Amino acid sequence: MPAHSKPDPPAQPPLRKDAARNRERIIAAAQLVFCERGLSVSIEDIADRAGVGVATLYRRFPTRPDLIAAAFEAKMGAYADAVTSALADPDPWNGFCRYIERICAMQAEDQGFTDVLTLTFPTATQFEAARDRGYRGAVKLIRNAKATGHLRQDFTAEDVVMILMANAGVVAATGDTAPQTWRRLVALLLQACAAENCRPLPPAPSGPQMYRALQRLGPTTTTTDD
Amino acid sequence: MPAHSKPDPPAQPPLRKDAARNRERIIAAAQLVFCERGLSVSIEDIADRAGVGVATLYRRFPTRPDLIAAAFEAKMGAYADAVTSALADPDPWNGFCRYIERICAMQAEDQGFTDVLTLTFPTATQFEAARDRGYRGAVKLIRNAKATGHLRQDFTAEDVVMILMANAGVVAATGDTAPQTWRRLVALLLQACAAENCRPLPPAPSGPQMYRALQRLGPTTTTTDD
Numbered sequence A, B: 001m002p003a004h005s006k007p008d009p010p011a012q013p014p015l016r017k018d019a020a021r022n023r024e025r026i027i028a029a030a031q032l033v034f035c036e037r038g039l040s041v042s043i044e045d046i047a048d049r050a051g052v053g054v055a056t057l058y059r060r061f062p063t064r065p066d067l068i069a070a071a072f073e074a075k076m077g078a079y080a081d082a083v084t085s086a087l088a089d090p091d092p093w094n095g096f097c098r099y100i101e102r103i104c105a106m107q108a109e110d111q112g113f114t115d116v117l118t119l120t121f122p123t124a125t126q127f128e129a130a131r132d133r134g135y136r137g138a139v140k141l142i143r144n145a146k147a148t149g150h151l152r153q154d155f156t157a158e159d160v161v162m163i164l165m166a167n168a169g170v171v172a173a174t175g176d177t178a179p180q181t182w183r184r185l186v187a188l189l190l191q192a193c194a195a196e197n198c199r200p201l202p203p204a205p206s207g208p209q210m211y212r213a214l215q216r217l218g219p220t221t222t223t224t225d226d
Helices: A017-037 A043-050 A054-060 A064-088 A092-109 A111-117 A125-147 A157-174 A181-193 A207-222 B017-037 B043-050 B054-060 B064-088 B092-109 B111-117 B125-147 B157-174 B181-193 B207-222
Strands: none
Touching: A017 A043, A017 A054, A017 A064, A043 A054, A043 A064, A064 A092, A064 A111, A064 A125, A092 A111, A092 A125, A092 A157, A092 A181, A125 A157, A157 A181, A157 A207, A157 B157, A157 B181, A157 B207, A181 B157, A181 B181, A207 B157, B017 B043, B017 B054, B017 B064, B043 B054, B043 B064, B064 B092, B064 B111, B064 B125, B092 B111, B092 B125, B092 B157, B092 B181, B125 B157, B157 B181, B157 B207
């Protein structure tokens, strides 16, 4: 989508060398701790793991969303890259199926990412730019896969979000005890996405409804203490 | 299943009249508060809503699981009844589809129930007897629906649990903003359950794996404070 491709704004001004090193250490620690224990882990624990003081951490990342966005920026980039690869597949229906499998696998590999994928971070420009790129790519991929006649015509971009939400439920419940279960769910859903023999469905949620649903996930996943 | 139908043991010895009234008030309050605010709500808040002292509540329900099981005993009974109705349908495939829709609707109506459906309460004999009845009924319904040729032959009782987990993910994310989304997920999944044109799936999780997954959900849904 060249019409939309303005350069990403820089995340923040360049840092002095030790400040940059601290930032890297904090991000690496946050990635580990978020992945192990979820997004609601205490900021103190992350500072401890990074070997920096809490004040240093807050200077770099004044709010929890700032830190979450920084920790998952690379993953959100990988998510956007997944749709770029899918668009390069000469068979768009195959590209679509591999794309759904890939993003659901990314959820299964890292539950923290599941939460992040469904949160908005208005101040994290690079993170949000990657999300936009992923969304626009998914819309194009769906259009191409429908054009082949293989993807059901009533499939929408919001259905991708719905599949991710369903997969998140299975991953959360079975991740420890039956960690391959998500593969069966996704295979079932992809069979239902095929145009052959498909029957009418209840209406899809609207884009604004799903966007509000994503925003709503924020508080419940980032604050467990009330 | 007459071979298994021993009478349910009484939940507890008969209570004096005022004690019985207190028990009813506590259960009614717990049903409301669990439904509104989830299973991790404080016991004090439930006692307040019931208009009884905390000591009175603890005398009747020494642990949180005791109270949860009592509050949801009727719902678990309704869940078991849903499969009984489905078994009475002269068309077992139709009965199967209506059953999946019904139990997913019960999840959508009451998120507290979603959690409870996937918890075990070894000391709550009536609650667990209803769960067993529901499970045995589901196994029979699946067998009957396969015999018609309409349900895919590789469908298992564990797939019902997987569908509930997926539905729980969608209900949790969209319940407030796009509350009909679960209907679309369930319709998609049921189309994939049809035997016509179905293709092989990754293996189903085993019964013991899914049982451990259900037990595992307990701590994460009942205690959010750690």
